[in-house]
Amino acid sequence: xxxxxxxxxxxxxxxxxxxxxxxxxxxxxxxxxTLCNEIIDEFAKHFSTKNINAVIGVExxxxxxxxxxxxxxxxxxxxxxxxxxxPFKTMAYEYDLEYGRAKIEMQVDEIQKxxxxxxxxxxxxxxxxxxxxxxxxxxxxxxVAGFAFVVELEFLQGKERLKxxxxxxxxxxxx
Amino acid sequence: xxxxxxxxxxxxxxxxxxxxxxxxxxxxxxxxxTLCNEIIDEFAKHFSTKNINAVIGVExxxxxxxxxxxxxxxxxxxxxxxxxxxPFKTMAYEYDLEYGRAKIEMQVDEIQKxxxxxxxxxxxxxxxxxxxxxxxxxxxxxxVAGFAFVVELEFLQGKERLKxxxxxxxxxxxx
Numbered sequence: 001x002x003x004x005x006x007x008x009x010x011x012x013x014x015x016x017x018x019x020x021x022x023x024x025x026x027x028x029x030x031x032x033x034t035l036c037n038e039i040i041d042e043f044a045k046h047f048s049t050k051n052i053n054a055v056i057g058v059e060x061x062x063x064x065x066x067x068x069x070x071x072x073x074x075x076x077x078x079x080x081x082x083x084x085x086x087p088f089k090t091m092a093y094e095y096d097l098e099y100g101r102a103k104i105e106m107q108v109d110e111i112q113k114x115x116x117x118x119x120x121x122x123x124x125x126x127x128x129x130x131x132x133x134x135x136x137x138x139x140x141x142x143x144v145a146g147f148a149f150v151v152e153l154e155f156l157q158g159k160e161r162l163k164x165x166x167x168x169x170x171x172x173x174x175x
Numbered sequence: 176x177x178x179x180x181x182x183x184x185x186x187x188x189x190x191x192x193x194x195x196x197x198x199x200x201x202x203x204x205x206x207x208x209t210l211c212n213e214i215i216d217e218f219a220k221h222f223s224t225k226n227i228n229a230v231i232g233v234e235x236x237x238x239x240x241x242x243x244x245x246x247x248x249x250x251x252x253x254x255x256x257x258x259x260x261x262p263f264k265t266m267a268y269e270y271d272l273e274y275g276r277a278k279i280e281m282q283v284d285e286i287q288k289x290x291x292x293x294x295x296x297x298x299x300x301x302x303x304x305x306x307x308x309x310x311x312x313x314x315x316x317x318x319v320a321g322f323a324f325v326v327e328l329e330f331l332q333g334k335e336r337l338k339x340x341x342x343x344x345x346x347x348x349x350x
Contacts, residue, residue, distance in 0.1 A: 013262035025262045027282060030252040033245065060235030060256070064242045070208065071243065077205040081235070087188035087200045107202060 006173050043148050044072045046170050052145050053115035062121040078110045080133050095132045106136045116145035124149040127158030134165040181348050218323050219247045221345050227320050228290035237296040253285045255308050270307045281311045291320035299324040302333030309340040
């Protein structure tokens with residue numbers, strides 16, 4: 001079963017990025033292309049009937065399965081990056097982190113009006129970054145068609161925060 | 176012809192990331208999955224006979240075609256990231272930039288002894304980052320099997336710097 005395979009492959013790293021946090025390291029997944037293909041297929045299967053027009057991948061781990069999924073669905077892939085990284089005209093959204101603030105950007109010509117856009121990141125924690133990506137979609141008059149994550153940390157209740165943008169929040173494994 | 180298609184898709188952005196630089200923006204490539212597949216196939220064709228054991232992608236744009244290529248060749252994909260981003264045990268290499276220094280890292284268990292490792296990034300400029308990735312390959316007793324770039328800025332002579340690690344330096348478009 002895919003969920004179990006992913007759980008067995010993820011590495012638990014204690015005290016990263018800071019003391020007291022048990023980090024779910026997905027790096028070993030990328031050693032196993034059979035597993036990668038199963039993940040890509042599972043995302044594709046879940047969203048293939050939703051008339052998705054484009055996939056957003058959030059820098060930088062969201063670039064990996066995000067681009068692979070867009071490629072599989074044969075639709076545009078959109079890069080959402082940390083502030084200052086994207087050339088050309090961009091729109092930005094700033095949001096709160098546990099300590100301080102963060103800002104992400106997208107180029108201004110990425111989304112056509114009323115496009116259904118899927119937002120992907122590797123991990124759903126508090127949902128702050130995914131929500132910021134959803135705001136960028138709205139700023140370009142697109143619609144959030146759903147969210148796709150490899151890992152969801154349920155106890156942080158990120159889903160509650162994202163529900164208002166789309167009810168379609170799909171995570172492969174939950175902790 | 177692939178080279179021409181890529182050149183027509185790349186966007187020139189004046190004065191990014193700083194005044195006087197004409198930036199080659201590859202973002203529009205990701206809107207066209209047919210073109211993306213042609214790029215992945217071209218890389219795969221060039222390296223498929225070289226007994227590559229793994230592909231390195233350098234954070235963060237190198238994650239895009241790097242992972243896609245590893246997936247196509249059905250071999251492990253290795254993440255090389257900026258310092259402090261990777262959990263678990265890492266090895267680091269620090270190198271000079273035009274102004275200041277940079278440091279990249281790889282997890283310690285990525286490469287098996289004598290593996291032939293292909294290093295991918297989107298852009299070859301001075302070659303500092305690609306060279307640092309080559310050093311990380313050597314530190315884990317792997318061999319550099321080659322370098323793959325979408326864009327090469329020939330006038331910066333990065334190739335001269337990389338030749339000592341592998342003669343197989345493959346770029347799809349050159350400026």
